[in-house]
Amino acid sequence: MSDTPIEEMSFEQAMAELERVVGQLERGDVALEESITLYDRGAALKARCETKLKEAEEKVAAITLDADGNAAGTKPLDAG
Template identity: 45%
Template structure:
């Protein structure tokens, strides 16, 4: 099966693949060449995911601009 281009994956698919890449690299059983290919794929997936998040943020901002009673706040993420 051919690997899809990162931009053709959903955000969730890209994140799942990225997690798999991280896991395989952490195992330490890949050759240098395999590691470099996985790293390159991981960078492409991360960039694509960042673009998708930015697009979603823009859509939310546009939708919220029409709502005068709500205000957007930055996402804080998980706090440890």
């Protein structure tokens, strides 16, 4: 497991660790207590990935295009 706190992980770091956690759980070669710990960590990693994806989607949605399809700049996320 990574020493980086989950809330500081990039999307890529969290996804890579989540894949490792899932792999360990799928193999089933860990003790019950460790499985529970891994499951909890996996849930936190999944939530981090979802947060980072939402942030990226919001940034993309904030980019406006002009009539020719060219990036015209950005607008505030709360603008309608």
